[in-house]
Amino acid sequence: MSIIVKGKTALVTGANRGIGRDIAIAFLNQGAEKVYLAVRNRASVNDLVNDYPGQFEALEVDVTNPNSVQALAASAQDVNIVINNAAVLAPSGVFDDNVFDSFEQELNVNTLGLLRMARAFAPVLEANKTSTFIQLNSIVSFKSFDSVATYSASKAASYSFTLSVKNEFEQKGIQVHSVHPGPIATDMSEQAGVKDIGEPSSVVADDIIDVLENNVFLSFPDEIAK
Numbered sequence: 146m147s148i149i150v151k152g153k154t155a156l157v158t159g160a161n162r163g164i165g166r167d168i169a170i171a172f173l174n175q176g177a178e179k180v181y182l183a184v185r186n187r188a189s190v191n192d193l194v195n196d197y198p199g200q201f202e203a204l205e206v207d208v209t210n211p212n213s214v215q216a217l218a219a220s221a222q223d224v225n226i227v228i229n230n231a232a233v234l235a236p237s238g239v240f241d242d243n244v245f246d247s248f249e250q251e252l253n254v255n256t257l258g259l260l261r262m263a264r265a266f267a268p269v270l271e272a273n274k275t276s277t278f279i280q281l282n283s284i285v286s287f288k289s290f291d292s293v294a295t296y297s298a299s300k301a302a303s304y305s306f307t308l309s310v311k312n313e314f315e316q317k318g319i320q321v322h323s324v325h326p327g328p329i330a331t332d333m334s335e336q337a338g339v340k341d342i343g344e345p346s347s348v349v350a351d352d353i354i355d356v357l358e359n360n361v362f363l364s365f366p367d368e369i370a371k
């Protein structure tokens with residue numbers, strides 16, 4: 146049980162699969178009072194909500210849609226900890242035909258999605274005491290990989306915005322953490338062709354609990370990231 150998480154209300158975007166799902170489960174296991182599962186399709190978390198009614202609650206969000214993100218914040222006024230995890234990867238190198246389409250899609254979800262979430266939840270987190278915003282970034286925020294050049298650029302930009310969000314949020318009494326995994330065995334790493342070397346997504350979930358306990362800004366959860 147985590148002293149920091151105990152009794153808190155958390156919200157995880159992209160909580161239906163991969164890393165987000167394990168983060169949501171970890172928060173409940175660590176004593177969170179409630180975890181909002183912010184997903185595009187509520188039916189995708191029926192199993193979790195049915196197993197833990199009242200503790201898991203499904204809320205709909207598409208982080209590319211500003212109205213949807215605002216509606217999410219309006220429905221989760223009691224949240225103390227927001228974990229912005231939702232992202233997409235559309236593999237593309239600089240000279241691939243799909244480079245512009247890929248980058249537009251990744252920017253919209255991975256980078257502008259962060260901006261929309263931070264702006265919508267700023268007043269909620271400021272009003273609720275001891276609150277925290279956690280952004281899922283990546284090792285590719287620091288090092289571009291040629292086969293996922295556009296995704297790398299979107300995650301570099303999301304890290305840059307995380308630094309600005311940190312400065313702004315700290316003035317409002319909100320902690321910010323930036324989490325930078327290497328390859329983790331999920332659908333996304335399969336798309337990137339690195340699933341075989343990925344550690345389980347529970348490694349990231351456990352790391353986020355440590356980040357909160359030890360109040361570190363930057364974290365590198367798995368061996369490759371370290």
Ligand SMILES: NC(=O)c1ccc[n+]([C@@H]2O[C@H](COP(=O)([O-])OP(=O)(O)OC[C@H]3O[C@@H](n4cnc5c(N)ncnc54)[C@H](OP(=O)(O)O)[C@@H]3O)[C@@H](O)[C@H]2O)c1
Nearest residue numbers: 159163164185207208230231232281283328329331333334
């Ligand atoms: N896996 C890795 O190797 C790795 C490494 C470093 C960092 N990360 C980061 O860790 C986070 C989680 O990655 P993952 O591997 O768990 O990815 P994943 O398995 O591909 O899952 C992505 C999640 O994001 C949701 N999502 C996508 N677009 C969305 C939108 N417009 N609105 C709301 N939700 C949306 C998906 O929902 P649907 O099911 O509806 O599509 C899904 O729940 C991401 O930020 C990723 O960049 C992953």
